[in-house]
Amino acid sequence: MKNVVLIGFMGTGKTSVGRLLAARLGCAFHDLDRKIEEKHGMSIPAMFREHGEPYFRAREKDAVREAAGRTNLVIATGGGTVKDAENVAILRQNGILVALTADVDTILQRTSARGARPVLDHADAGDRRAAVVQLLDERRSLYDGADITVDTSGRAPLEVAEHILQAL
Ligand code: S3P
Numbered sequence: 001m002k003n004v005v006l007i008g009f010m011g012t013g014k015t016s017v018g019r020l021l022a023a024r025l026g027c028a029f030h031d032l033d034r035k036i037e038e039k040h041g042m043s044i045p046a047m048f049r050e051h052g053e054p055y056f057r058a059r060e061k062d063a064v065r066e067a068a069g070r071t072n073l074v075i076a077t078g079g080g081t082v083k084d085a086e087n088v089a090i091l092r093q094n095g096i097l098v099a100l101t102a103d104v105d106t107i108l109q110r111t112s113a114r115g116a117r118p119v120l121d122h123a124d125a126g127d128r129r130a131a132v133v134q135l136l137d138e139r140r141s142l143y144d145g146a147d148i149t150v151d152t153s154g155r156a157p158l159e160v161a162e163h164i165l166q167a168l
Contacts, residue, residue: 001027002074004168007092008100008143009136010079010117011110013160014151017100020161022074030073032081034062039063044078048118050159064090080119082142098164099146106153107132 003022006014015031022029033044036059040047048067059080064087067075071094082088091097102110108129111117123131143149148167152160 001025001072003068003071003091003095004164005075005077005095005097005164006100007077007097008079009102009107009139010120011107012074012079012100012102013110013157014079014100016157017160017164018074018076019023020157021164024161024165025074027072027074029076030067030070031058031076032067033076033078034043035067036060036063038165045115045121047120053118059086059119061087062163067091068093068095079139083139095104096148096168097146099143099149100160100165101143101149101151101153104132104136107136 004025006018006021008014016032036047036056037043038057042050044056047059057080060081061084064077064081067073070088075091075095077091088097100147111120111132114121119135120128120131148164150160150163150167155163
């Protein structure tokens with residue numbers, strides 16, 4: 001089986017949907033952020049803090065190459081993985097791209113935990129919506145053009161996973 005690659009903004013449910021989808025397909029779930037954390041023995045927020053975003057993006061690219069060299073995986077990418085066109089090309093080679101989307105309120109609700117999303121955590125509470133809106137505007141086109149797109153707003157992860165299974 002080709003890999004099933006979940007892309008999408010933070011808070012669109014890539015990890016929770018990916019886990020369920022992998023269970024239903026009977027294949028391994030491969031979360032790029034978790035793989036990076038395991039390999040380097042540090043959390044993503046700590047990596048951003050101590051080494052900066054470019055260092056994280058380089059580790060992310062290594063993780064993409066590693067994952068794309070395998071098959072039969074459900075891969076959850078990070079929200080910024082597709083900023084790098086080469087990452088997209090690599091993942092596409094043996095993967096079906098599934099974009100998950102969500103509206104701003106849903107994203108804000110699902111990403112409300114502080115300290116977990118370094119690209120949003122610079123904004124204080126009042127500005128967080130503005131930060132999400134701006135980043136979504138910047139990135140929206142990156143999530144276009146997937147093989148399958150599913151709006152996850154108001155939908156439980158299981159419902160989204162079922163929808164993807166039917167579309168595959
Ligand atoms: C990022 C999203 C995060 C993680 C890192 C950067 C981004 O993943 O890769 O904090 O640039 O959007 P999630 O989309 O799983 O939160």
